[in-house]
Amino acid sequence: MARTYxxxxxxxxxxxxxxxxxxxxxxxxxxxxxxxxxxPTNISVAAQRLGxxxxxxxxVGVDQVGDFILNFCINEGIExxxxxxxxxxxxxxxxxxxxxxxxxxxxxxxxxxxxxxxTIDDVLASPIADAQYLLVSxxxxxxxxxxxxxxxxxxxxxxxxxxxxxxxxFRPDQWHDARAFGVTLRSVLRTVDIVLxxxxxxxxxxxxxxxxxxxxxxxxxxARVSGDVDVAIDTVLGLGPKVLFQKRGAEGSRVHVVTPAGxxxxxxxxxxxxxxxxxxxxxxxxGGVIHGxxxxxxxxxxxxxxxxxxxxxxxxxxxANFMPTMTDIEQFIGMHGDx
Numbered sequence: 001m002a003r004t005y006x007x008x009x010x011x012x013x014x015x016x017x018x019x020x021x022x023x024x025x026x027x028x029x030x031x032x033x034x035x036x037x038x039x040p041t042n043i044s045v046a047a048q049r050l051g052x053x054x055x056x057x058x059x060v061g062v063d064q065v066g067d068f069i070l071n072f073c074i075n076e077g078i079e080x081x082x083x084x085x086x087x088x089x090x091x092x093x094x095x096x097x098x099x100x101x102x103x104x105x106x107x108x109x110x111x112x113x114x115x116x117x118x119t120i121d122d123v124l125a126s127p128i129a130d131a132q133y134l135l136v137s138x139x140x141x142x143x144x145x146x147x148x149x150x151x152x153x154x155x156x157x158x159x160x161x162x163x164x165x166x167x168x169x170f171r172p173d174q175w176h177d178a179r180a181f182g183v184t185l186r187s188v189l190r191t192v193d194i195v196l197x198x199x200x201x202x203x204x205x206x207x208x209x210x211x212x213x214x215x216x217x218x219x220x221x222x223a224r225v226s227g228d229v230d231v232a233i234d235t236v237l238g239l240g241p242k243v244l245f246q247k248r249g250a251e252g253s254r255v256h257v258v259t260p261a262g263x264x265x266x267x268x269x270x271x272x273x274x275x276x277x278x279x280x281x282x283x284x285x286x287g288g289v290i291h292g293x294x295x296x297x298x299x300x301x302x303x304x305x306x307x308x309x310x311x312x313x314x315x316x317x318x319x320a321n322f323m324p325t326m327t328d329i330e331q332f333i334g335m336h337g338d339x
Contacts, residue, residue: 005079005131006052006294008162010123010153011040011140011169012115013058013083014092014108015065018318022276026097026105035318036072037094038115039137039169039283045320046287046309048078050329052294055079057126057153059114065091066114072320082126086114098277098317104222106279108173116146123153129160132294135286137169138201141184154191163293166241167286168197170204172213172223182207189239194293196245196286203227205236222278237263245289245303247282252307255299268303271311271336280319284309287323304339308332 016037019029036045041058048054056078060066062085069091073080092113097105110116118140128134134157140150157164168185172178185205189195195202203211203225214224233244237258244256252270256263288309292302308329316322324332333339 007133008131009040009044013038013041042283060091089114168201281310284313
């Protein structure tokens with residue numbers, strides 16, 4: 001039986017304030033543009049703009065920032081009625097600088113934030129069983145009650161035949177100890193079908209006593225994590241997931257698929273573009289991959305669509321507000337070759 005939604009995304013949302021003074025040091029910024037952000041929210045927008053039917057399970061405060069976030073999503077056609085207001089808690093915010101080609105400082109304002117207050121009851125009120133895919137992010141596991149609610153959502157999805165996708169979404173400043181990220185996510189993998197992440201995020205999932213985390217220019221969204229990514233990938237796939245999409249930046253992406261004969265590796269080439277802002281590109285990639293898979297595309301073609309989405313967004317000023325439509329993709333592909 002057909003399901004109402006292609007994907008339900010669950011987790012954080014925010015108002016994102018992006019520096020208008022591109023290239024300026026953070027202390028010299030004079031003004032900001034207000035957009036919508038948060039990994040699962042961005043992915044919902046990305047998939048919706050490509051033509052998927054999406055629903056969002058986040059939480060916002062009883063505040064004007066929450067109005068801003070939900071109004072944007074409603075105007076995009078995303079189903080938001082499952083996203084509760086949390087009295088006494090605030091919608092979150094992010095402030096970002098843009099200093100191409102490699103400095104993108106970011107500060108989160110997530111103390112007492114509403115989306116970490118998602119509960120198991122919120123999950124039970126959501127349409128997980130009526131969606132092809134459930135997308136959750138690593139940050140959703142950083143604190144209670146969101147941690148248990150997100151794990152419950154993954155288990156519930158598996159019981160109801162909904163494919164679970166985990167965007168690793170490693171944000172070290174959201175955890176009391178970066179090593180707790182690895183311990184927690186490894187324990188979750190038994191409930192996950194597909195994993196999405198960069199090399200550093202994949203290494204972060206194996207975080208233990210020997211790994212190191214390095215931040216440059218306050219780039220919380222682009223932390224460097226030591227480790228052997230090939231060993232990490234094989235370990236992840238041995239803990240439950242059957243597919244891992246490895247985001248490789250300008251090189252595109254690699255899909256690791258568990259088969260009876262072992263692990264197949266499928267390379268999907270990237271698209272050459274001039275990088276303006278890396279923030280949001282990974283979420284655009286995820287939205288493209290999920291849209292492709294929800295519509296029966298091959299692993300390779302879905303990854304190429306993800307690459308194209310990410311390549312477009314790295315040339316833009318923000319995240320959700322700049323996600324491409326399928327018309328945008330067709331025009332972009334026309335200049336760079338086929339999917």
